[in-house]
Amino acid sequence: MAKKKTLNTKVSIGRLKLKNPVMTAAGTFGYGEEYSKFLNLNNLGAIVVKGLSLLPKQGNPPTRIVETPAGMLNAIGLQNIGIENFIKEKLPFLRQFNTPVIVNFFGDSIKEYAKAAERLSRVSGIQALEMNISCPNRQAGWSIFGTDPKVTSKVVKTVRNATDRTLIVKLSPNVTDISLMARVAEDAGADAVSLINTITGMAIDIRTRKPKLANITGGLSGPAVRPVAVRMVWECSKAVNIPIIGMGGIISAEDALEFIMAGASAVAVGTANFVNPRAAQDIIAGIRSFMSGQGIHNIKKIIGGVNA
Amino acid sequence: MAKKKTLNTKVSIGRLKLKNPVMTAAGTFGYGEEYSKFLNLNNLGAIVVKGLSLLPKQGNPPTRIVETPAGMLNAIGLQNIGIENFIKEKLPFLRQFNTPVIVNFFGDSIKEYAKAAERLSRVSGIQALEMNISCPNRQAGWSIFGTDPKVTSKVVKTVRNATDRTLIVKLSPNVTDISLMARVAEDAGADAVSLINTITGMAIDIRTRKPKLANITGGLSGPAVRPVAVRMVWECSKAVNIPIIGMGGIISAEDALEFIMAGASAVAVGTANFVNPRAAQDIIAGIRSFMSGQGIHNIKKIIGGVNA
Amino acid sequence: MSKLFRSSVRENRKLTTDHYLITLRPLKKIRKPKPGQFFMLSVDSGLDPLLKRPFSLHRWLGGDFQLLYETVGKATNILKYKAPGNVLEMIGPLGNGFPAGPSKTGILLVAGGLGIAPVFALAESVSSRRPLLFLGAKSRKEVLCIEKLRSLGIRPTVTTDDGSLGKKGLITDILIDFLSRQSSTCLPVGKVVNRYRVYACGPKPMLREMSRITKKFRLKGYLALEENMACGVGACLSCVVNTTDGLKRVCKEGPVFPAEEIIW
Amino acid sequence: MSKLFRSSVRENRKLTTDHYLITLRPLKKIRKPKPGQFFMLSVDSGLDPLLKRPFSLHRWLGGDFQLLYETVGKATNILKYKAPGNVLEMIGPLGNGFPAGPSKTGILLVAGGLGIAPVFALAESVSSRRPLLFLGAKSRKEVLCIEKLRSLGIRPTVTTDDGSLGKKGLITDILIDFLSRQSSTCLPVGKVVNRYRVYACGPKPMLREMSRITKKFRLKGYLALEENMACGVGACLSCVVNTTDGLKRVCKEGPVFPAEEIIW
Ligand SMILES: Cc1cc2nc3c(=O)[nH]c(=O)nc-3n(C[C@H](O)[C@H](O)[C@H](O)COP(=O)(O)OP(=O)(O)OC[C@H]3O[C@@H](n4cnc5c(N)ncnc54)[C@H](O)[C@@H]3O)c2cc1C
Ligand SMILES: Cc1cc2nc3c(=O)[nH]c(=O)nc-3n(C[C@H](O)[C@H](O)[C@H](O)COP(=O)(O)OP(=O)(O)OC[C@H]3O[C@@H](n4cnc5c(N)ncnc54)[C@H](O)[C@@H]3O)c2cc1C
Ligand SMILES: Cc1cc2nc3c(=O)[nH]c(=O)nc-3n(C[C@H](O)[C@H](O)[C@H](O)COP(=O)(O)O)c2cc1C
Numbered sequence A, B: 001m002a003k004k005k006t007l008n009t010k011v012s013i014g015r016l017k018l019k020n021p022v023m024t025a026a027g028t029f030g031y032g033e034e035y036s037k038f039l040n041l042n043n044l045g046a047i048v049v050k051g052l053s054l055l056p057k058q059g060n061p062p063t064r065i066v067e068t069p070a071g072m073l074n075a076i077g078l079q080n081i082g083i084e085n086f087i088k089e090k091l092p093f094l095r096q097f098n099t100p101v102i103v104n105f106f107g108d109s110i111k112e113y114a115k116a117a118e119r120l121s122r123v124s125g126i127q128a129l130e131m132n133i134s135c136p137n138r139q140a141g142w143s144i145f146g147t148d149p150k151v152t153s154k155v156v157k158t159v160r161n162a163t164d165r166t167l168i169v170k171l172s173p174n175v176t177d178i179s180l181m182a183r184v185a186e187d188a189g190a191d192a193v194s195l196i197n198t199i200t201g202m203a204i205d206i207r208t209r210k211p212k213l214a215n216i217t218g219g220l221s222g223p224a225v226r227p228v229a230v231r232m233v234w235e236c237s238k239a240v241n242i243p244i245i246g247m248g249g250i251i252s253a254e255d256a257l258e259f260i261m262a263g264a265s266a267v268a269v270g271t272a273n274f275v276n277p278r279a280a281q282d283i284i285a286g287i288r289s290f291m292s293g294q295g296i297h298n299i300k301k302i303i304g305g306v307n308a
Numbered sequence C, D: 001m002s003k004l005f006r007s008s009v010r011e012n013r014k015l016t017t018d019h020y021l022i023t024l025r026p027l028k029k030i031r032k033p034k035p036g037q038f039f040m041l042s043v044d045s046g047l048d049p050l051l052k053r054p055f056s057l058h059r060w061l062g063g064d065f066q067l068l069y070e071t072v073g074k075a076t077n078i079l080k081y082k083a084p085g086n087v088l089e090m091i092g093p094l095g096n097g098f099p100a101g102p103s104k105t106g107i108l109l110v111a112g113g114l115g116i117a118p119v120f121a122l123a124e125s126v127s128s129r130r131p132l133l134f135l136g137a138k139s140r141k142e143v144l145c146i147e148k149l150r151s152l153g154i155r156p157t158v159t160t161d162d163g164s165l166g167k168k169g170l171i172t173d174i175l176i177d178f179l180s181r182q183s184s185t186c187l188p189v190g191k192v193v194n195r196y197r198v199y200a201c202g203p204k205p206m207l208r209e210m211s212r213i214t215k216k217f218r219l220k221g222y223l224a225l226e227e228n229m230a231c232g233v234g235a236c237l238s239c240v241v242n243t244t245d246g247l248k249r250v251c252k253e254g255p256v257f258p259a260e261e262i263i264w
């Protein structure tokens, strides 16, 4: 048995060093404040904040979420306060903690992506950028950022040139071959890829005969999608050399370890925060106790460690 | 309230007339016999049998299934007794019932698909063919039948020329745009499309560090995938004019009605058979009672009836 | 004091075919909830149902507390089987309660259906101020809490959709009658404004009508809203409503909002 | 007689930290199960766990029956909370039981760990034939059913991995010793063949070893296998094992197979 204090849970995402591999998933942890009363933000590997755009966005009308078997559909539609408000109102709070802040962001054009990245790179207290090219809840046409390899390549290259921060590209699962998209991101200069974003889904109220979500379709997340996410992480890990941040239905330490063994250098906890506001912290503790139980001194030893 | 006896639940799939829209999903109902002690096969809209190939197949080594949150992964690998044995040993039993038999089949080459279709078309007691181009559990390369529009078009056209039976093409959800694949199948001469087959997934035993399935990856089915399946049926129903057979996680009459309102003319019950061997029959009863409760006299009135 | 806690079930009483009253004992000290505040509750430790569900404070018993709920779907139909000894994980109290308002104003309470769940909590806390309660429901068996209200000295005006108890019709129509009488016979419209405060909870159409009514009679009104919730703590943005002051989260800025703020 | 039925829980007794004995009363008459047959059981009506789980007949009480189970994962950790009054949906009896064999042959029973669940059922049904039972477990507290066996007049030979009860080591080694003594001292190898029949259930490595042993001593042996199951009725092909006669379904052609048929 490894003694607890000798456990090394440090991982790297590009130049970014994390004290442990557990971060929060964009859009499920607000701007950090909301959960700061439930867990110690200092304990997290990183905090990923709700997706930001240059200007504030309204998002979609309600109903915005509906529960599905072991999962949920959301169609928030990337409502956010905008980058400037975030920098002014939210970032000072996050700077107090000894935990890297990763800003998830998006644009409605390649230019907007670049502008957003540039603006965010001029601010201290933001350690990395995660570009969201994979939200299923934006207007028609938007999805090509994450599903058309040519467009993906172009937008990632442009953002790469606009920032010197660690750049993470968040991939869509709604594609035929996600490992191809990971390679495209790598070739375009991404420091890491994160996956999966939500899978497009729909639910209908058979009594009113209306979609349960005002936006008609939404993104499926939660434990239901985990097997799909683990498979995709595994496929990508065989395809690229940059680190992978795995997510999709992680609710326990066992789940997180599945992703790590499939090839993820770090993981993000999303929907589980809603189920248990202390989920991310509990998962870190669980990983440590698994490591010490199994005599694993360094988490890096098990990254990609599945015998397949 | 509509009186029970005046309820019309008849639907058509090409020239095939079904007394009600509920069939069984390939591979989850054996060859019909296994469940004949639990429900009355005469009550079903149609029976779809386990996927057949020209020659018997061994399938994958165990472990072949594993449960996941509100779903399951399977990697049976299309084990089957072969078309000739089916005709000799299983079909006579099925012919006793007043329920159409739909044979799900596949090949490892376009030629094999055509040969299988030809052979099956020379037998009485088989009312329709469902060609499986979308199993995630075959060897590498096989998936192009269901994911590369050019190959899909070619294999469907070839089979179309080889059979005069009602031809259903079973689509893969593991694609960027399933409505495109539905259009390709329609253009190539399919009488109907069925969807979804399983979504490729993976699960890892973190203690042994091995994939839980011997085949490494498997196909995800069950309630977990339902929102994805409903969305795909809805997308396809806007894209094609041929009937759609919807499936993926149907476990109750409400679920089946969701698919019908999304645009499916019929539905198939898969994983639910394992949970409740009488599921298909219970679902039919549930649809009837919904119809009579809502004063819907003819099921056709609600096919595609979602207000979206 | 972390708002994440577990409670043991003390009692789970069936009131009607579809309504239950559950009494919970927190396993650690929690903040005293205000009427209008709510709790997010896991009915099971499994993954289906997955999310916690919001339920309003119905009655605070000085440590133990009660929730009044209707069995409408997956979670509530599991909750009804919970029995003494079972333990439920919850978060709360969450959101903002009903603001009390100046002690001289009269209090009008309006509850539609299950809206009585939080409205009763408010009624109890302001019972010394002799509030008037307007209670609407589908039919006789959905009219809840009458006895408990009587013991507070409150005799609600009741309407039912089918006339099986009280007057047949909408509770908001009765409220309009009442306010019209007040305005025409006793007071000029302007005066009604300061004379009463209205607090309401119920189905959306009723609350929309309440916004119209409070506007028409220039009354200060407060509405307890519901919206599908995932987190309950302001993080997921699933529960927003459109207000004159932009999008607001029902779980955080609400669930109680000034009636005039809501854009329907 | 449809094999789909519901049972009410009569008792659910904790035997060790991880082992429970549940007594069930079918709500309709079911076929009398044979030792070696099993039931597919839903521990809950929800979607997680989704599939039914297989459990062997442990004891038939002439109407009521018992299952012996270990809490290993999701379903069994829910099952352990079921209490008298709870109702469980199940399918069964399923599969083929242990074939009895000619009444003159001696019976050797071998159980590893939870393998005692079905082996006990067999022991009880052949107790008049004075079977010899070899019982292996990880440690003392995993040695189950000793008392019940005694009351049948059966005193098992016990081994544990850690030596905390009985001999330290593998139960199959003890069996080999026994069979070797029989062959060398009493009988020529050839004679052992007809003298004994072996019935075994336990973890895979043990059963594999049993195949080797029965082959070596040319004994007729029957093994109760386990494989992940979805349907339990032969429809899904998830539970196949490779045999000398091709792929066979554990749920349908098994779970009991002649030892020599299994290709390991
Ligand atoms: C602030 C607030 C306070 C509430 N207080 C009470 C109360 O005191 N008593 C009471 O009986 N009910 C209350 N509700 C409603 C209650 O939360 C829902 O009835 C419950 O979540 C339904 O869960 P279910 O699994 O049984 O139903 P489901 O199967 O989930 O759905 C059934 C119906 O409930 C609605 N619903 C589903 N999930 C939610 C959700 N997360 N939030 C709101 N509605 C949902 C669906 O739209 C559907 O119409 C409150 C809701 C809110 C937002
Ligand atoms: C014919 C047969 C008879 C059995 N009899 C008994 C018995 O009498 N007593 C007993 O305690 N156990 C018995 N088992 C094993 C029992 O079915 C599993 O322990 C149970 O399914 C685990 O469910 P779970 O949800 O608690 O565990 P899970 O969380 O599902 O998994 C825990 C472990 O159990 C295994 N497992 C999961 N699902 C299945 C499945 N469907 N079938 C088999 N193994 C599975 C997994 O591989 C894993 O190692 C029998 C199995 C078979 C095939
Ligand atoms: C309510 C909600 C809001 C989300 N918002 C964002 C977002 O703003 N940007 C983004 O890249 N992903 C967003 N996501 C996706 C998550 O970050 C994550 O990729 C996905 O939910 C899968 O993980 P999970 O199953 O653990 O939730 C959101 C997910 C949910 C449920």
Ligand SMILES: Cc1cc2nc3c(=O)[nH]c(=O)nc-3n(C[C@H](O)[C@H](O)[C@H](O)COP(=O)(O)O)c2cc1C
Pocket (backbone or CB within 6 Å): B025, B026, B027, B028, B050, B051, B052, B074, B076, B078, B104, B132, B135, B170, B196, B197, B198, B220, B221, B222, B223, B225, B247, B248, B249, B250, B268, B269, B270, B271, B272, D236, D238
């Ligand atoms: C065990 C199993 C075996 C299957 N075998 C086949 C098959 O042979 N051919 C086929 O087209 N689909 C096969 N499928 C896919 C189902 O027919 C169905 O498309 C899928 O399971 C989704 O429906 P469900 O969620 O209701 O199970 C199989 C599914 C399962 C679970």
Ligand code: FES
Pocket (backbone or CB within 6 Å): C228, C229, C230, C231, C232, C233, C234, C235, C236, C237, C238, C239, C240, C249, C250, C251, C252
């Ligand atoms: S429920 Fe998440 S913000 Fe209100």
Ligand code: FES
Pocket (backbone or CB within 6 Å): D228, D229, D230, D231, D232, D233, D234, D235, D236, D237, D238, D239, D240, D249, D250, D251, D252
């Ligand atoms: S469990 Fe389905 S065939 Fe055996």
